[in-house]
Structures are given as C-alpha cells and as structure tokens.
Amino acid sequence: MKKKLLSLILTGAMVMAMAGCGNTGAETGTVGTTENAGTEETAAAAAGDGALTGTLKLGVIGPLTGGAAIYGNAVVNGAQIAVDEINALGGAFQIELQAQDDEHDAEKSVNAYHQLQDWGVQAIAGTVTTTPCIAVSAEANADRVFMLTPSASATTVTDGKDNVFQLCFADPNQGSASAQYIFDNQLATKVAVIYNNADAYSTGIYQTFKAKAEELGLEIVSETTFTDDTTDFSVQVGDAQSNGADLVFLPIYYTPASLILKQADSIGYAPKFFGVDGMDGILTIEGFDTSLAEGVMLLTPFSADATDDLTKNFVEKFTEKFGEVPSQFAADGYDCAYAIKAALEFYAAKNGGLDVTGMSAEELCEILISVFTDPEFSADGVTGLGMVWDANGQVNKEPKAVVIKDGVYVGM
Amino acid sequence: MKKFSKASTASKKAFLNYGIVIAFFVIFQSLVSTGNITSALKGQLIPIACYMIMAVSLNLVVGISGELSLGHAGFMSVGAFTAVIVSSAMAGSSDKGSLIVSIIVGALIAAIAGFLIGIPVLRLNGDYLAIVTLAFGEIIKNILNCLYVGIDEKGVHFAFNNPAALAMSAEGKVIINGPMGAVGIRKISTFAAAIILLLIILIIIQNLVNSRTGRAIMAIRDNRIAAESMGLSPMKYKMLAFTVSAAMAGAAGAVYALNYSTLVPKKFDFNTSILVLVFVVLGGIGNMTGSLLAAGVLVVLPELLRKFSDYRMLVYAIVLILVMLVTNNEKLKGKIDTFFKKLRMKISKGGRK
Numbered sequence: 038m039k040k041k042l043l044s045l046i047l048t049g050a051m052v053m054a055m056a057g058c059g060n061t062g063a064e065t066g067t068v069g070t071t072e073n074a075g076t077e078e079t080a081a082a083a084a085g086d087g088a089l090t091g092t093l094k095l096g097v098i099g100p101l102t103g104g105a106a107i108y109g110n111a112v113v114n115g116a117q118i119a120v121d122e123i124n125a126l127g128g129a130f131q132i133e134l135q136a137q138d139d140e141h142d143a144e145k146s147v148n149a150y151h152q153l154q155d156w157g158v159q160a161i162a163g164t165v166t167t168t169p170c171i172a173v174s175a176e177a178n179a180d181r182v183f184m185l186t187p188s189a190s191a192t193t194v195t196d197g198k199d200n201v202f203q204l205c206f207a208d209p210n211q212g213s214a215s216a217q218y219i220f221d222n223q224l225a226t227k228v229a230v231i232y233n234n235a236d237a238y239s240t241g242i243y244q245t246f247k248a249k250a251e252e253l254g255l256e257i258v259s260e261t262t263f264t265d266d267t268t269d270f271s272v273q274v275g276d277a278q279s280n281g282a283d284l285v286f287l288p289i290y291y292t293p294a295s296l297i298l299k300q301a302d303s304i305g306y307a308p309k310f311f312g313v314d315g316m317d318g319i320l321t322i323e324g325f326d327t328s329l330a331e332g333v334m335l336l337t338p339f340s341a342d343a344t345d346d347l348t349k350n351f352v353e354k355f356t357e358k359f360g361e362v363p364s365q366f367a368a369d370g371y372d373c374a375y376a377i378k379a380a381l382e383f384y385a386a387k388n389g390g391l392d393v394t395g396m397s398a399e400e401l402c403e404i405l406i407s408v409f410t411d412p413e414f415s416a417d418g419v420t421g422l423g424m425v426w427d428a429n430g431q432v433n434k435e436p437k438a439v440v441i442k443d444g445v446y447v448g449m
Numbered sequence: 450m451k452k453f454s455k456a457s458t459a460s461k462k463a464f465l466n467y468g469i470v471i472a473f474f475v476i477f478q479s480l481v482s483t484g485n486i487t488s489a490l491k492g493q494l495i496p497i498a499c500y501m502i503m504a505v506s507l508n509l510v511v512g513i514s515g516e517l518s519l520g521h522a523g524f525m526s527v528g529a530f531t532a533v534i535v536s537s538a539m540a541g542s543s544d545k546g547s548l549i550v551s552i553i554v555g556a557l558i559a560a561i562a563g564f565l566i567g568i569p570v571l572r573l574n575g576d577y578l579a580i581v582t583l584a585f586g587e588i589i590k591n592i593l594n595c596l597y598v599g600i601d602e603k604g605v606h607f608a609f610n611n612p613a614a615l616a617m618s619a620e621g622k623v624i625i626n627g628p629m630g631a632v633g634i635r636k637i638s639t640f641a642a643a644i645i646l647l648l649i650i651l652i653i654i655q656n657l658v659n660s661r662t663g664r665a666i667m668a669i670r671d672n673r674i675a676a677e678s679m680g681l682s683p684m685k686y687k688m689l690a691f692t693v694s695a696a697m698a699g700a701a702g703a704v705y706a707l708n709y710s711t712l713v714p715k716k717f718d719f720n721t722s723i724l725v726l727v728f729v730v731l732g733g734i735g736n737m738t739g740s741l742l743a744a745g746v747l748v749v750l751p752e753l754l755r756k757f758s759d760y761r762m763l764v765y766a767i768v769l770i771l772v773m774l775v776t777n778n779e780k781l782k783g784k785i786d787t788f789f790k791k792l793r794m795k796i797s798k799g800g801r802k
Contacts (some may be wrong), residue, residue, distance in 0.1 A: 196633075234627065235715060376455065
C-alpha cells in the first residue's frame with residue numbers, strides 16, 4: 038500500500054515538473070551576431086571620438102517556464118527585438134543576449150544569475166518578477182553588477198541598492214495612481230477589492246491603494262482575499278455584488294482575474310473592472326473568452342494601439358515575429374535594452390568614446406550608475422518618453438490607462 | 450585496519466557517510482579557495498548542504514520510523530522564519546554567534562511545531578498520516594502568509610493580517626511582511642557552518658538509529674502489534690522520531706534562510722516537501738548515504754540541464770524515471786553485487802599471499 042502511494046505521489050511530482058514545460062516562444066541561448074569581423078578594429082579606431090563600440094553581454098533572468106512564464110517570455114521576446122534592431126544597424130556596437138529561466142523562484146533565480154556570471158554577463162535586464170528580483174539584486178549589489186529590472190515593482194527591489202534600477206512603476210505608485218485615477222475620473226463611488234494575500238505584488242499594491250483611497254475619500258465596501266491555489270471565486274465576487282460595489286479593483290495577475298471575470302459573468306454581475314499591469318496578458322490566455330474582458334480597464338505604461346512611430350514599429354515587428362500583440366512586459370523588455378544602450382551612448386559622448394568589449398561588470402556598473410543618476414540623462418521608449426530615474430532607482434514617467442475594446446487594448 | 454573490519458556494518462556505513470560529507474566539503478572548499486569553481490556551482494553549495502539535511506531528517510521519519518510525511522517543508526519554513534527574526538534581533542552581534550543562536554532557536558521552534566502537530570497526527574496510520582501532514586504543511590505556509598513581524602527598540606512585535614497592527618515606534622523595521630516575506634535578511638550562512646551542521650545531524654541520526662531507542666522505533670515500524678506487546682509505546686517513539694526530524698528540518702531552514710537576502714512563505718509549499726521526499730525515495734528509503742547523494746545530485750541536475758532550455762524539466766523527469774528503473778532493477782543489482790563480491794574475494798586472496 039505504502040509503495041503504491043509513494044509511486045503515485047512520485048508520478049504526480051513528475052507530471053507537475055513536466056507541466057512546467059508547456060511554454061514556447063523564448064529563445065534561450067546566445068543570439069546576438071558576434072561574427073562582426075570588423076568590430077575589433079573599428080573599436081580601436083573609434084575610441085576618442087565619442088562613439089560607443091564593442092559587444093555588450095546582456096543577460097535576462099525571468100520565468101520562462103511555470104505559472105508566470107508569460108511575463109518572462111514576453112520580456113525576453115521584447116528584449117530580443119530591441120537587440121535584433123540594434124545589431125541590424127551594423128554599427129560598431131553590438132549586443133549579445135542570453136536569457137536564463139528562474140521559474141519565478143528566488144533560489145532558482147540566484148542560480149540563473151550565477152549561470153550568467155559564468156557566461157561573463159556585463160549587465161542584467163532583470164529579473165522579471167519581484168521576489169526573485171529581491172534575491173538576485175542583493176547578490177548583484179555585492180558583486181557590483183548593474184541591474185535594470187523591466188517589471189519587478191516592489192520598492193524593496195531597489196531599496197538600499199545603488200546598482201538596481203526599475204523600468205516599471207514601483208508598487209506604491211501603482212496602487213496610489215490607480216486610486217487617483219479612479220477618483221479623478223469618477224469611475225465609481227463604491228469600490229470592491231479582491232487581492233491575493235499570498236502574493237507580494239498583489240498585497241503591496243492593495244496596501245497603497247487602500248491608503249490612497251482613504252485619503253481621497255473613496256469608499257471601499259468589500260475587501261476579499263484569495264491565495265494561489267484558489268480556483269473558485271464565488272465568495273469574493275458575491276461579496277462585492279452584495280455590497281453593491283460598482284467597480285472592482287483587481288491588483289492581481291491575469292490568471293485569477295480571468296476566473297473572476299468568468300464567475301462575475303455567470304452570476305450576472307457586471308461592474309467595472311479595474312486592474313494594474315499584472316492584468317496585462319489576459320487576452321492571450323488560451324481558451325479564455327475575450328468577450329468577458331470587454332470594458333476591463335487597466336493601468337499600464339504601454340498601449341499597443343498608440344500611434345507614435347516607436348510603438349508602431351515595435352508592435353509591427355513583434356507581431357510579425359511572435360504572432361501576437363506585445364504586452365506591457367514585452368514593451369518593458371524592449372525598453373530595457375534600449376535604455377542601457379542609451380546610457381552607454383550618453384557616457385561615450387561625454388567621455389570621448391567607450392569600448393565595452395571585455396569590460397568587467399564592475400567597471401560597467403559604476404558607469405551605468407553614474408549615467409542613470411545623472412539628471413541630464415533621459416531615455417525614450419515605448420513605455421514612455423523622457424523616462425528619468427532618481428537616486429533610489431525608481432523611474433518617473435506618465436502612467437496610461439487602457440480599456441479592452443473588441444478584444445484589443447485601447448488607450449483611454 | 451583489523452579493528453575497522455571487525456566493526457559492525459552499521460558503523461561502517463555511518464563512517465562512510467561522514468567520509469562522503471567531509472570529502473564533499475574538502476573538495477569544494479579547495480575548489481572555491483583556488484577559484485576553480487563556476488559561480489553557478491559555488492552559489493549552490495549551501496542550498497545543497499541544506500537539502501542534504503532535509504533529506505536525511507525526512508529519512509528518519511519515512512525510512513526509520515516508517516511514516517509517510519508530506520509536510521516536511523513546513524518545518525523548514527518554521528526554522529527559516531524563526532532564524533530570520535532571531536538574526537534581526539541580534540543585529541549587533543557577530544555573524545558567527547548570530548548564526549549559531551539562529552540555528553538553535555530555529556530548530557527548537559520547529560521541534561515545538563513538530564511536537565504539537567505530532568500529537569493529533571501520529572495517532573493516525575499510513576495514508577491518513579500522509580494526508581494530514583500534507584495539510585499541516587499547507588497550514589504552516591498559510592499562517593506565515595498572514596504573519597507580520599516588526600522590530601524596534603522595545604523589542605519584537607507580532608501581528609496577523611496587517612502590518613499597521615504592529616504598533617511600532619517610528620524607527621521600527623518590518624522584518625516579515627506577510628506574503629511579501631522577509632527582506633533584508635543578514636546573509637551570514639557559510640558553507641563550513643552548513644557542513645558542520647550536516648555532520649552533527651548525521652551523528653545524531655546514526656547514533657539514534659543504532660541505539661536502544663532506534664531499535665524500538667524500527668520494531669514499531671516493522672510490526673506495531675508485536676512491539677506493543679513487548680511494552681513499547683508506539684506513540685512515544687514515533688513522536689520522538691518526528692520531533693527530532695522536525696528540529697533538524699528547522700535547523701536546515703535556518704541555514705537556508707540566512708543564505709538568501711529574501712524569503713517568502715510560498716517557497717515552502719507542497720512541491721518542496723515532495724522534492725525532499727523524492728531525494729529520500731530515490732536515494733533509498735532508510736538509506737542515509739543514498740539520501741545524501743540523491744539530494745546533491747538532484748539539486749545540481751536542473752542547473753546542469755540548462756542547456757536544454759525549455760525541455761529542461763522534461764529531461765529532469767526522464768532522468769528521475771531512469772534512475773528509479775536502474776536502482777530498482779533486481780538483475781542489475783545482482784550483477785553489481787556479484788561484481789563487488791568478486792572484487793572483495795580477489796582483494797582478500799591477494800592479502801593472504
């Protein structure tokens with residue numbers, strides 16, 4: 038009996054392990070074009086004229102498998118497009134990109150970071166999710182490796198670490214900006230919040246949202262929680278309905294959000310739904326009826342339907358290569374690569390050229406820190422124009438709200 | 450040499466385990482000091498030692514006491530978070546002192562948790578015990594998800610469900626922030642400390658197994674009714690094994706936690722318990738050497754398989770299946786046994802000449 042039970046459990050464990058592999062689309066491994074024969078010579082010749090030369094080894098760490106894989110893959114794909122573009126320019130500056138999987142786990146993330154170090158990584162665009170990022174940023178701070186995280190939004194990611202910068206909004210900004218937005222646009226009088234109290238990201242946003250809502254006098258009539266394993270949300274949705282909430286704030290990831298939308302629909306409850314950047318990706322869930330997401334609003338710095346040239350170019354290339362409309366995470370990844378390039382160019386122009394080939398991570402780290410904290414430095418990207426960073430490593434840019442209309446994100 | 454060959458097989462095996470651990474330490478420590486090690490492997494040394502402790506301590510419950518426990522990661526998390534609190538409270542003390550006290554307190558609190566859980570759980574048998582331990586592992590995780598701990602000049606504050614309820618002074622610092630876990634942990638674990646702890650734990654387990662108490666535990670495992678009729682109390686001995694095992698998991702959790710700057714309760718979920726159980730089963734139930742080796746290999750393996758990228762975990766699963774098939778193959782086992790027997794014969798013959 039015991040043997041049978043054991044074998045059953047082990048089989049289960051294996052199936053779980055295999056289930057983590059269901060994702061495709063990430064191109065792990067070295068992808069940059071390094072066979073640029075002329076790079077070395079041009080680098081030597083170019084030094085002194087303010088040009089940026091050499092090959093940068095850029096690492097990305099994120100969940101490429103498992104439950105949060107959609108984020109990691111989006112960031113890697115976005116960064117890949119940026120790197121392809123930069124390398125296709127054929128200039129003296131090239132980027133080699135390597136992505137490592139961390140399965141959204143702190144321990145694995147540190148392993149992935151060490152793996153990148155063995156490869157000789159010079160700067161890191163990552164990590165994608167918050168908890169792993171806190172673990173890795175502590176390591177990177179001790180080793181002096183520059184990190185620009187595309188999407189790890191907790192303040193603890195950057196606190197006390199001068200080498201870690203965020204490209205996305207910090208959690209407090211997301212929570213309070215959401216409350217401010219709802220209040221300013223008078224979207225609701227009674228608000229319900231459903232959040233994941235087993236998740237750092239969700240709880241963080243909830244706490245700042247609540248504080249800001251109280252300050253503004255926004256009435257929160259229902260606060261319900263769930264955990265990662267929850268699949269039935271009838272209690273939470275029912276509580277929001279019975280308290281007469283006309284807007285439900287969902288500071289959560291898109292998978293539970295899709296279930297909540299389904300459940301609300303099945304009981305005929307149709308309030309406004311308002312999400313944050315974790316909601317991004319809801320339209321790409323397989324088997325999800327996107328008509329349920331009609332009218333869902335979310336606060337995000339990126340909307341794929343924007344008409345500026347930068348966004349158009351990015352969306353077109355991304356759709357062509359990966360067959361889907363890029364999410365905010367893809368845009369973050371794309372901007373990360375360009376922000377690092379812009380910072381290096383900024384330094385090169387000021388200091389009469391820079392050759393990054395073979396430069397140690399420590400050296401590059403100090404250069405990048407000096408540039409990112411330089412008040413004159415700003416970067417343009419698809420998630421915002423004129424992004425500037427403060428000494429804490431937090432970014433300053435305009436948030437945008439988008440609404441889902443006819444199955445696509447439309448700017449509000 | 451003669452003395453050694455006379456020693457019982459049990460103590461031979463025990464010394465083999467100490468030898469493996471010491472060799473593991475000497476080899477990797479010299480690699481680290483000469484700089485001949487990849488940073489990927491270097492970063493994994495402490496987690497490997499922690500998982501080894503987890504594996505041997507779970508083996509005490511599963512192999513020696515014969516109870517299937519599916520909530521071992523729960524005790525690890527109790528030790529881990531206790532260690533975080535203790536090390537933060539001792540912020541002014543030396544690293545070594547803080548580490549030792551953190552490990553001891555972590556082990557103690559985990560032992561208390563193990564004892565309390567053991568009272569209802571160990572009255573159950575077989576599959577029921579497995580289910581209840583699984584549930585307790587989840588309960589511990591969910592309690593930690595709601596736990597907020599802060600520290601200020603007055604001492605340590607505890608609260609449930611809300612960081613504001615900590616009622617701390619302005620200089621107060623939140624150490625454990627519910628589901629956001631602990632951040633800013635002092636990184637004071639060292640590889641040497643982890644290995645010393647592993648050795649101490651091996652000494653305790655192996656001496657326990659070879660003692661009168663250990664024989665009683667195994668007698669209850671093999672035939673509960675017979676043991677009871679001999680006047681042994683199953684509850685008492687099972688509880689002893691379970692509590693000791695929980696304490697050891699707590700100690701492992703303490704070392705593990707103080708190796709990372711952040712820690713979330715989610716880390717210690719069902720999957721981690723299963724992972725440790727996989728070490729035990731793959732290494733052989735009741736076989737401490739096997740647990741040590743399986744833990745070492747299976748922790749490193751997923752990292753070595755990174756070149757398979759997306760198919761990494763698939764390859765990992767296939768490797769697990771292959772190892773199970775090979776180690777459980779009677780024919781192959783027989784062949785290996787006869788090979789060793791022949792070898793021994795040859796050596797002893799050679800010695801006589």
